[in-house]
Amino acid sequence: MKRQKSREKAMELLFSMELSKNSYDETIETFIEDYEMDLKTIDVEYIKNVVKVVTDNLGTIDDKILSSLVNWISKVNLTILRLAVGEMLFIEDVPGGAAINEAIELTKKYSDDKSSSFINGVLDKILKTLEQ
Numbered sequence: 001m002k003r004q005k006s007r008e009k010a011m012e013l014l015f016s017m018e019l020s021k022n023s024y025d026e027t028i029e030t031f032i033e034d035y036e037m038d039l040k041t042i043d044v045e046y047i048k049n050v051v052k053v054v055t056d057n058l059g060t061i062d063d064k065i066l067s068s069l070v071n072w073i074s075k076v077n078l079t080i081l082r083l084a085v086g087e088m089l090f091i092e093d094v095p096g097g098a099a100i101n102e103a104i105e106l107t108k109k110y111s112d113d114k115s116s117s118f119i120n121g122v123l124d125k126i127l128k129t130l131e132q
Contacts, residue, residue, distance in 0.1 A: 002043050005041065006042045007050070007102050009031075010054075010083060011079055011110070013051050014051060015079040017051075018075055019075070027051070031047075049091070050087060053086050054082050054083060054086035064129075065078070065122065068125045069122065077107065077111055077115050077119060080103050081103070081123065083106075084102070088126065088130060096127040096130065100120060103120075103123055104119060
């Protein structure tokens with residue numbers, strides 16, 4: 001549960017960075033200063049790591065996503081895809097299937113019903129290319 005909540009926070013931070021164009025350092029510093037809950041309820045190191053990984057590897061991650069897309073995509077869905085692909089490519093202790101399942105849960109919470117199957121299809125296609 002701690003990882004799931006941390007992943008959700010990471011998605012929120014990545015989305016905020018996409019809109020605000022704030023740097024990784026600004027985003028993390030503001031998050032830690034302003035977080036209203038007990039930091040022990042989340043995995044701060046995981047959040048820092050995954051946000052940094054996605055930020056530092058955005059070109060590679062977006063290339064994977066864009067090669068699996070046909071049409072336009074919302075910023076929320078793009079952020080969820082970036083987080084999941086970042087986990088699949090660069091976070092060793094997150095199995096691909098877990099990254100997909102968690103992405104679907106985030107999609108259900110932050111996007112519309114139709115997007116869940118879309119996110120699942122894109123991530124499944126990407127995972128299959130990674131397993132080859």
